[in-house]
Amino acid sequence: MVVVSQQVDENFAHTKTCKPASNIFTEIPEVDLLDPDAKTLIVEACKEFGFFKVINHGVQMEFIARLEDEAMKFFNLPQQEKEKSGPPNPFGYGDKKIGPNGDVGWVEYLLFSTNSGKLILPGISESFWSFVNEYLSAMRNLACEVLEIIAEELKIGPRDILSRLLRDEKSDSCFRINHYPPCPELQHLSCRNLIGFGDHTDPQIISIIRSNNTSGLQIYLKDGTWVSVPPDHSSFFINVGDSLQVLTNGRFRSVRHRVLASSLNSRISMIFFGGPPLTEKVTPLFSIMEQGEESLYNEFTWFDYKKSAYKTKLSDNRLGLFEKS
Numbered sequence: 001m002v003v004v005s006q007q008v009d010e011n012f013a014h015t016k017t018c019k020p021a022s023n024i025f026t027e028i029p030e031v032d033l034l035d036p037d038a039k040t041l042i043v044e045a046c047k048e049f050g051f052f053k054v055i056n057h058g059v060q061m062e063f064i065a066r067l068e069d070e071a072m073k074f075f076n077l078p079q080q081e082k083e084k085s086g087p088p089n090p091f092g093y094g095d096k097k098i099g100p101n102g103d104v105g106w107v108e109y110l111l112f113s114t115n116s117g118k119l120i121l122p123g124i125s126e127s128f129w130s131f132v133n134e135y136l137s138a139m140r141n142l143a144c145e146v147l148e149i150i151a152e153e154l155k156i157g158p159r160d161i162l163s164r165l166l167r168d169e170k171s172d173s174c175f176r177i178n179h180y181p182p183c184p185e186l187q188h189l190s191c192r193n194l195i196g197f198g199d200h201t202d203p204q205i206i207s208i209i210r211s212n213n214t215s216g217l218q219i220y221l222k223d224g225t226w227v228s229v230p231p232d233h234s235s236f237f238i239n240v241g242d243s244l245q246v247l248t249n250g251r252f253r254s255v256r257h258r259v260l261a262s263s264l265n266s267r268i269s270m271i272f273f274g275g276p277p278l279t280e281k282v283t284p285l286f287s288i289m290e291q292g293e294e295s296l297y298n299e300f301t302w303f304d305y306k307k308s309a310y311k312t313k314l315s316d317n318r319l320g321l322f323e324k325s
């Protein structure tokens with residue numbers, strides 16, 4: 001097999017390719033937030049896939065388009081200019097390298113902490129920053145609404161039993177904007193799948209993904225197959241993260257997902273990762289446990305989990321380290 005990276009970019013020698021996933025995920029659970037059945041659908045989707053799509057979410061599309069324009073303006077800057085906002089240690093501009101342990105992908109990105117309202121990354125314009133903050137507050141609200149619906153449907157006590165973790169001013173949430181440039185060389189190669197962002201689960205409680213109309217996102221199903229998620233720029237995709245898997249003692253599954261780069265189109269996605277405060281114990285909710293049920297996990301705080309996650313490679317099974325044997 002021809003090594004794509006040699007033809008594309010010498011700096012990108014370690015890029016991974018993968019076998020194509022031919023299946024389009026047509027049965028993707030679609031939840032209309034205005035539908036009275038939304039609760040049941042969300043909980044079923046979290047158990048079966050750890051993933052669903054939300055429509056009628058009430059978030060204005062206009063300002064999202066403006067944020068996307070600002071992001072594109074940034075990614076279109078000369079490389080040297082962009083580098084002034086990096087490296088991502090852990091926040092800032094990153095190019096190809098993901099995380100601290102040697103992962104790479106056909107992607108450049110901006111990673112922001114959400115509790116740094118006053119911190120302005122060098123190279124980020126004020127208007128860009130203000131759209132980011134506006135977007136983040138919309139995403140936090142949407143994530144909390146979904147978590148409240150889940151708490152209600154699972155009958156696990158106060159409606160805010162989960163959402164309070166994100167509403168807390170110390171909530172350790174973060175936000176990333178990923179840009180996957182097109183890779184035209186792929187068209188001439190027999191292997192047309194280049195990893196944009198390698199497979200992984202998100203460590204946090206819940207993530208909300210929004211992308212432009214370029215495909216690339218794939219999720220891993222229980223039966224061991226990868227399926228492509230048709231893009232939809234006016235909807236949001238919700239991922240169950242590792243922490244919500246633990247809080248529900250394994251009833252919900254955190255979804256393994258990845259992104260493939262395209263030969264023709266540029267993909268831009270924005271992801272809000274809702275995490276708890278660092279000191280919060282991530283342990284199955286008392287109210288969810290049935291009589292005699294034991295926790296599947298050893299006790300840990302979000303700080304412990306994050307620390308351990310940053311020592312892993314992207315595709316590692318991070319929760320495995322905390323599972324009771």
Ligand code: GA4
Nearest residue numbers: 090098099100101202203309310312313314
């Ligand atoms: C995956 C989810 C989020 O994108 C992220 C990622 C983080 C990073 O890019 O720095 C990590 C990855 C993510 C999990 C394991 C570690 C940390 C890269 C990596 C190899 C921002 C996060 O919170 O965890």
